[in-house]
Amino acid sequence: MSMTAFGYVSPEQMMADRADYARKGIARGRSLIALSSQDGIVICAENTSGTLRKISEVYDRIAFAGAGKYIEFEQLRMGGVRHADFKGYYYSRRDVDAQTLANLYAQLLGLSFTQQGKPMEVEVLVTELGDTIQQDRMFHILFDGTINDRQNFAVIGGDTEPVRTRMEETWQPDATWPQALAKAVDALAGNERTLTAAGLEVGILERSKIGERTFRRLEDEEIAQMLSQA
């Protein structure tokens, strides 16, 4: 081992190490799914905590979901609410959109990945409810600022591949939101596990409420009721 190699890390190696670090942090958690249905967007996460939330309202038609390190995505969530409320106040409520917010998150995460002491161990999802299912928007932003525009459904956090595969098989455009919720829960659970309302966190953006605040958080009783019906 020569002295010159000591302390030197190639840029490729540094990025790979950082990505590895962030990926490991995110994979420790559980996945969450957002999916479009006839009467709105359903977001469903595995979460045993009733207070430390992964899914939240950002604006009239926009919701936020985060996976990975809670305190880090919580900071991003608060920034998003502040951005949206300020923009809506300064211009108008119609001018607040998910794409702008997704770009801001991508910029911040990208900067954090290359320039901060440690990259943020988070993935976030910004969803916007459209007038029709075709107009629903889902932006998935990775820890390094990579931004993906998803259609129909999006899976983030944890071990996403098996969940995505299951969701791909069952997603249907004509499902009502309770049906969509049931499918999302099945996709999260897989064949070996059963998830109950107490271990789930669910938020919906309801198309019938367009014109006001469309986001609603479901209580455990309502989740249980919807799952038993579907």
Place this chain on the structure above:
Amino acid sequence: MQLPIFSPGEDPGPSFEGLLRALGETPNLTGIPTMGGVQAVHSSSKSSDLVLDFPHGTTVLALRSQDGVVLAGDRQATMGFQIGSRTIRKVFPAGSHAGVAIAGAAGQAVELVKFFQLSISHYEKLEGIALSLDGQANMLAQLVRGNFAQAVMSGLLVMPIFAGYDQSSGQGRIFEYDVTGGRYEEHEFVVAGSGSVHARTAVKLSHKPSHTTPETVKHALAALFWAADEDVATGGPDVLRGIYPTIAIITADGYSEMSEVGVADLFDEFLEQQDSIRKVGQPEDQLGEAP
């Protein structure tokens, strides 16, 4: 528009006003724009003239009922001896179980309501839990207080009333404010605006908090009618244009507004009962000899 991320020491917390301040976007104490044009006009005219130059909202009231609260307001804004608007809204939702009604300088008042509504939802989103009714009432007091200096300098007074269903105590609650931000909770009813003297008398003679919501709605409509009957600045029901007062009902089920058709029907019913008015001016009712 940036993504505002703050370090722990600089975090403005759940306050929207605090956020504006932190972003360096506070034009004045409350974050409510000072309306530059107003100040310019003010410097060249007497304060008493100015008061008449801007649209003013006129009569609003809140009545407690056994199920919650009824919040109502006429639709007219008045500028001096002119009608500023026939269709202005003075009653607005604030959070899921409360509403605010405004009398006073219309532009300022609408801005204040917008800011108040935004502050409530901003708090709820950041904290993940709705602000209590007391918290909302206090927040409004702070906004009115913040507006105080401007109110005194320019004569642009804003007089809100706040009403809501308190889910913790299971009852309707009503608050009035003075221009300095003083907050007063009342038991039976509150009124504000230029027609409030007449509305107050009408409410006093008919209403009790033990009344049901439908009864309370009728009392509120009658009070607005009598206020409009005596006060030129308050708008009565406009049958020709189909413009009727705004009536909001706030109960355990939340805030809801009556449809315009519903209010129109109630007014028709009310007017049918006012035979004594219709006779005034008829030949058989003349007091003296015709000249």
